Amino acid sequence: MTNTLDDLRNEIDELDQKLQDLLNQRAALAHKVAEVKTATDPNPVFYRPEREAQVLRRVKERNQGPLDGETMARFFREVMSACLALEQRMKVAFLGPEGTFTQQAALKHFGHAVESLPLAAIDEVFREVESGAANYGVVPVENSTEGVVNHTLDTFMTSSLKICGEVELRIHHHLLAGEHTRQDKVTRVYSHQQTLAQCRQWLDAHMPGVERIAVSSNAEAARRLKDEWNALAIAGEMAEELYGLTAVQRNIEDRPDNTTRFIIIGRQDTPPSGCDKTSLMISGKNRPGLLYEVLSPFRDEGINLTRLESRPSRTANWSYVFFVDCEGHKEDDTLQAVLDKLEAAGNTIKLLGSYPKAVL
Structure with missing residues (x-):
């Protein structure tokens, strides 16, 4: 018997109801976990990196499709993030401003149910976590094209913080224009120094006479286009959306497998x-x-x-x-x-x- 479109939609509606009920059951259990932890430990630890990693690995291992394992794990990542927020809404500091790849890495690792706190420098992220003002921090440590982030390593020499997780992010750089940009009059391009280095060959070939100006972050490069008509910026999709920019050319990184590794820092x-x-x-x-x-x-x-x-x-x-x-x-x-x-x-x-x- 062939199902009609209405039959299939009704079946989807029924499954949606079951999924919603199961998700709320899971959230209720997470709330009970918080109650048990609080009752048995004066300083309970709500976020358990090893436990979440085990859950996500099992999700990928048992997945049968048609959704791929990565997609299914990302879905469960958000479910766990929302459930953890019922136990404790965490504050996560990251190398800002908003719209950076570090923020993207933080949301990839913790999910969107955390309070994210942008800071201007790597050592500020360390200090915010050391003081207890933030539960965790996210900082870049190495890029597959340009190598290690020296500032992160150097800060560990005097810090008591621990690395409690890592996240890898495929980095795609886009050449972006602002609302007032006159593309035929461009004389400069803004971006972070690491990004300029990761796009060096493309810039040499396509924009040889344009001045390259290094700024504190890709998000800062995107922000500057609001007030300039003769400049472009190189940044990612998050900055593009946040600052309302238009992509002139996408994926201008010299290596298509360009990846940055970020670490999660905490106190335990x-x-x-x-x-x-x-x-x-x-x-x-x-x-x-x-x-x-x-x-x-x-x-x-x-x-x-x-x-x-x-x-x-x-x-x-x-x-x-x-x-x-x-x-x-x-x-x-x-x-x-x-x-x-x-x-x-x-x-x-x-x-x-x-x-x-x-x-x-």
Whole structure:
């Protein structure tokens, strides 16, 4: 028997009702979870990064389509965000202003049921979380095209905050015009210095005579077009929509797989989720073979390194610290063995955090 259009619509309506009832049942359970936590713990922790990562992984693993696993996980991300807001509405600080890729990363990781707080600099995000004015912060740490964000690494040298999560965001840059822009008279293009670098080849080929002016953020570049008629900006879709701009050319980044990795910073440690990464800072007396001594314990224990950076230590000229990301959790026996070997060799170790690998 062939279903009519009305039959199919009625079936969808019935399913919508069931979905709505189930979502409210889930929200009611989340509210009860909050009550139990509050009754048993004077300082309850409502946001559990490892728990959310486990839930999202299961969503993707059991998904049968036709919706793809990523889409289904994003849906559940928003459901969990709304339910968590019933327990505690979180404040998340991010590198602003509004419309930046960092805000986009924050919403991708936490969902839209959080209060997002834009700040002007990376160290301000750290301070806001350290003071307790924000529950968590989101800052960029590395880009697949331009490499590490030095300011983020340097701030960890004096901060007590922990990394409790990560999020990867595919970055697409668009050349944008404002309401009053005269495109035949453009003499300058605004964007963040990293964005200008990520679009260098396209700009060389298509806008060789146009001045490139670096500003504090892509959102700031978009904002400036409100008052200028001879400029364009490079920014993302969020800034385009927020400031009412028009795309002159989309996806002008030099590499189509251009991706930025952001980290979530907070004040507490994160238990194992079953698929984790650990970030640490290692420093030692400058001597021949120091780098080998730092790396060999990871090799001996079969632990894969995902990132290695060196930065000036700020304690003495030509003295450096190593920032290492590796697979595994600090509670794993193999990683604990690495830490023991590094300390036995006279190195100083600062654990920046163990946290779930990015799911979305």
